[in-house]
Amino acid sequence: MAVRRPVRTAARNGTRAGSGGSDRRAELLQIAAGLFAGRGYAQTTVRDIADEAGILSGSLYHHFSSKEQMLHEILQDFLGRLLERFTEIERDAQDPRQVLDQLVQHSFTVIHETPEAVALYQNESGALSGQPGFEYVDQLGRKIEKIWLRALTAGQKSGVFRADVDASLTYRFIRDTVWCTVRWYRPRGRFRHEAVAEQYLRVLYGGLTAP
Amino acid sequence: MAVRRPVRTAARNGTRAGSGGSDRRAELLQIAAGLFAGRGYAQTTVRDIADEAGILSGSLYHHFSSKEQMLHEILQDFLGRLLERFTEIERDAQDPRQVLDQLVQHSFTVIHETPEAVALYQNESGALSGQPGFEYVDQLGRKIEKIWLRALTAGQKSGVFRADVDASLTYRFIRDTVWCTVRWYRPRGRFRHEAVAEQYLRVLYGGLTAP
Amino acid sequence: MAVRRPVRTAARNGTRAGSGGSDRRAELLQIAAGLFAGRGYAQTTVRDIADEAGILSGSLYHHFSSKEQMLHEILQDFLGRLLERFTEIERDAQDPRQVLDQLVQHSFTVIHETPEAVALYQNESGALSGQPGFEYVDQLGRKIEKIWLRALTAGQKSGVFRADVDASLTYRFIRDTVWCTVRWYRPRGRFRHEAVAEQYLRVLYGGLTAP
Amino acid sequence: MAVRRPVRTAARNGTRAGSGGSDRRAELLQIAAGLFAGRGYAQTTVRDIADEAGILSGSLYHHFSSKEQMLHEILQDFLGRLLERFTEIERDAQDPRQVLDQLVQHSFTVIHETPEAVALYQNESGALSGQPGFEYVDQLGRKIEKIWLRALTAGQKSGVFRADVDASLTYRFIRDTVWCTVRWYRPRGRFRHEAVAEQYLRVLYGGLTAP
DNA sequence: CATGAATGAGATTTCATTCAT
């Protein structure tokens, strides 16, 4: 049986119990997130995760009470941090356009930095919403939606954004485009994430029609 | 994998739609598509499909050789029809802008008319691409991509579309926005599908910035 | 065939006997071999094996990845050992007649000691040969055949065996007679296995006609 | 659907209801025998037989009440005719040696002419013996055994066969060798069935040792 | 005589989870 070197990412701050204690938990969550994102939560077996971690599946239950708990921790961590950052952006920016700019830019940054969590959320949130125990997914989702909507409607009111399209439709268009990027964006691909953000904003604001 | 697997004759289960044949097959595929779209392919059990059809799960195997075969038939039918229609649009339209208009409009029509197939493709194609036996998914996907790309680059060359954004990035932005619509579009909702198409095209062409 | 089949690591279920490892595996294989031999591989259910072992059928899959894998391990072990011993006999014996003597005697010993594996091979090899994954059955069978054939032709050349019968026909006659014994030989029956071997060799060498 | 030319053997007398009526039955039994012999009775599905006959599996039940009935008809026909011919041989031959000659020769003829039935009997009789409804298999088998044994012991008594080997052991050796031939004998192979018989008898009577 | 749809019992396999060591 081959010894498996644990995969360790640079930016992985302690998920639980602030003390530097449970390093292993974070590693395992990282592994799980990658697998959940890659093949889907339901299609990932506890054994897949354990294999990748170099232990037996039963041993995972020393760290987590269930497979679902792993999902919860990953999603809560992701959504919590996202909402936190979006809230700061709304608070600190100076006008709707700047809010929108930064929301989009930060989104692309998150896709760049934690693609697994984004893909996981993107792929599973539909099936999760409404499931008992996953109420927070919709709740945080709605809070995030409100931030975007406030920026859009404020922009329409102030005359900087066009008012002949429905704001919530526009929100959905933007949200879907931005987050779907995770499906094809490759960190070492032709475009860096800042460039993707920039080009998207250019089309979004200016339109496809040549000026 | 069974030892001594009997060699089946080719004709078995090959009554592909079109021969005016088996009505029941089509009904069953319809039911399966709905369930696959709703809860995901892997999360849909053969029993779910059979229950919905009012038969026993084993009886499904009179019509289809496996659950996977049902998926194949649904996807191939969907992608085949889509490519066919897109090809006609490209052939018949008069300029790149008209091609793009109609590609977008037809996409929203398809989302309206067969949301199950669209949702299925949207949710599963990621995990499917690369799987043995599903090569056609990527193949047809690439053919469709080429149609959109030809319209976009032609428009850039003829000066009608802005040339300072990468065409393939733009394609992905549009594709993701359009198809993701299936996640929230409701046939009897606030906007009819023509309205969604129209508003999307307005932002896409004119941009979000107020004129 | 499942969609999204997770890629398993090679090391899974690969604790092949020999590493002194898992005793339980060997026990289970023993049980399986007995049942396979008794009622045929296809007629033996995984549940039969599990029942006999006192566990639930699903639990077998902790040790083996499939019913077929159990068959493989039994057959490979049997054929491997047989070839090994036959090779030694050919190497160490002093003349063709001695080789043939010992090949026959060892065969009857194997029938006596591991009748399950012999019966299994005897009953299933016909249907197995040609099946994908079972190539080794024919391969090892051919290697064994060559050993017998070398002894027979060498004996013909040296004048100790009659030369007016085809060697490969003779090989088949001997092989079939010897191995078929497993169908009726009973360890506690009227004849001990050495006696069966002796009487067979007497007829084989001397012929049925009274001297 | 391809029209399948019915495979018709020369010697195929009406199995049932003397009137030349059920031709189709005989065809179907022929097909079934071929498949049963090829993959084993249990491994042959009713659908396999129907496929090969160019009809649907349900339609077989117009001709036979069950899959097992097909097996019965094939086996009874085979064993009945075999016993009949063996009885004639014993009655008509002039001495034990001639009986044995002709029993062996006829066996090889039967292997040549109806290999399917022989292979079927050879492969399944073990599992069948003892099963309710299959008592005739053992019964006829025992009658056949007695014919051979009478020839062997008579030959021993009259001094033509060696008496220092057990007659029933010898019977088993001969029986196994002869019938096992069906596993490798090919009608268009290197040796015709008469040649196989002749060479076998040469070794059997004269022994392998060079004279 | 054959079709086409279905039954129902039982097969193999999957997998989250538990627990004694």
Next chain:
DNA sequence: AATGAATGAAATCTCATTCAT
């Protein structure tokens, strides 16, 4: 913290057989 064995529920699939048309 981890192993190794097992559970138990549920999934996919097989197949002889029935029966209305």
